[in-house]
Amino acid sequence: MANIDLSRLSVMVVEDSQFIRSLIVNSLRVLGVGTVKSVDDGGQAIEVLKLVKENPMKAGMMSVDIIISDWEMSPVNGVMLLRWIRRHKESPDRFVPFIMLTGYSEPKRVQEARDMGVNEFMSKPFTVNALADKIFSVINYPRQFVHTSSYFGPDRRRQSIPIDGEERRILTDESPQVEVIRG
Amino acid sequence: MANVSVRYYRRKNSLREKTVGLGKISNDDIGFDEDAMAAAIAALDEMAEDYPDWVAGLIDKLSEQHRRCVDSPEQRKSYFEIINSIAHDMRGQGGTFGYQLISDFADALYFFTHAQAGMSDNHVEIIKAHVDAMRVVIKNRINGDGGEVGKELQNGLEAAIKKYSKK
Numbered sequence: 001m002a003n004i005d006l007s008r009l010s011v012m013v014v015e016d017s018q019f020i021r022s023l024i025v026n027s028l029r030v031l032g033v034g035t036v037k038s039v040d041d042g043g044q045a046i047e048v049l050k051l052v053k054e055n056p057m058k059a060g061m062m063s064v065d066i067i068i069s070d071w072e073m074s075p076v077n078g079v080m081l082l083r084w085i086r087r088h089k090e091s092p093d094r095f096v097p098f099i100m101l102t103g104y105s106e107p108k109r110v111q112e113a114r115d116m117g118v119n120e121f122m123s124k125p126f127t128v129n130a131l132a133d134k135i136f137s138v139i140n141y142p143r144q145f146v147h148t149s150s151y152f153g154p155d156r157r158r159q160s161i162p163i164d165g166e167e168r169r170i171l172t173d174e175s176p177q178v179e180v181i182r183g
Numbered sequence: 184m185a186n187v188s189v190r191y192y193r194r195k196n197s198l199r200e201k202t203v204g205l206g207k208i209s210n211d212d213i214g215f216d217e218d219a220m221a222a223a224i225a226a227l228d229e230m231a232e233d234y235p236d237w238v239a240g241l242i243d244k245l246s247e248q249h250r251r252c253v254d255s256p257e258q259r260k261s262y263f264e265i266i267n268s269i270a271h272d273m274r275g276q277g278g279t280f281g282y283q284l285i286s287d288f289a290d291a292l293y294f295f296t297h298a299q300a301g302m303s304d305n306h307v308e309i310i311k312a313h314v315d316a317m318r319v320v321i322k323n324r325i326n327g328d329g330g331e332v333g334k335e336l337q338n339g340l341e342a343a344i345k346k347y348s349k350k
Binding site for chain 2: 001003006019020022031125138148173
């Protein structure tokens with residue numbers, strides 16, 4: 001069994017509850033994450049992302065590899081932050097993996113974040129095993145990104161499984177309407 | 184390319200390169216360092232000792248907002264929003280640290296104070312009943328479901344809700 005080495009990884013934690021934030025930050029550090037930056041809300045996260053792009057030395061990190069963000073924050077909540085990252089022209093990395101930490105499990109809420117381009121959900125209560133699972137998933141099971149007129153984010157279909165009802169995904173890589181970008 | 188309506192981005196997995204390397208290793212053959220996992224779980228357990236103090240601080244904040252709801256009914260909307268937000272904060276983590284009742288009571292308080300729930304004097308009383316119940320849990324360090332004491336607390340809270348809901 002080969003160990004995952006997190007020492008070169010930079011993670012930003014966005015959480016307004018100081019206690020929960022310290023739980024996550026401490027867990028990441030003990031797991032071996034090289035750089036952990038934490039902020040209070042989505043607005044501060046956006047400022048850090050911009051600073052990392054403009055002046056990484058001043059920001060104290062060369063990149064942000066994964067974002068772990070709470071949903072419920074003020075004034076800029078987790079979904080607003082995610083929307084900015086995925087869609088705003090100033091976003092430095094529209095592909096950055098985004099793990100949403102949430103107490104919400106209502107299907108409507110889950111759908112909302114999914115449609116905004118979230119990679120993974122992590123339900124509260126927070127546990128080390130759940131954190132490790134989600135990090136493992138974004139590292140080892142990345143999904144292609146899909147860009148359409150109404151969506152930009154990780155492919156919302158994780159697996160090719162038969163679905164009930166009409167098959168809406170009729171295009172293939174060879175279709176003239178499809179462009180595959182590798183890199 | 185004028186007709187392109189879907190773009191698939193299949194990018195190099197730089198995170199895997201950073202953490203696992205360039206070798207072809209099956210996902211089944213990689214994992215987190217077991218000692219680091221054990222250390223992280225132990226560190227979380229240690230932090231659990233601070234949990235009651237954190238919750239006690241939040242209960243004080245809830246009490247303060249409840250007092251404001253009584254003193255300044257015309258501004259209840261904003262106080263209810265703060266209470267709702269604090270309840271949301273509390274409901275997530277109690278179970279992890281053995282205080283399931285805190286999560287349960289906070290969960291109920293969260294639903295009682297959402298935007299469409301109403302803001303009558305009875306609602307304010309129900310908030311107080313929740314805050315009082317949470318205070319008893321933390322003051323007496325009542326773990327898990329609290330056994331008989333937990334049942335009594337839950338029954339008492341339900342009775343208060345019933346009483347004020349009827350009015």
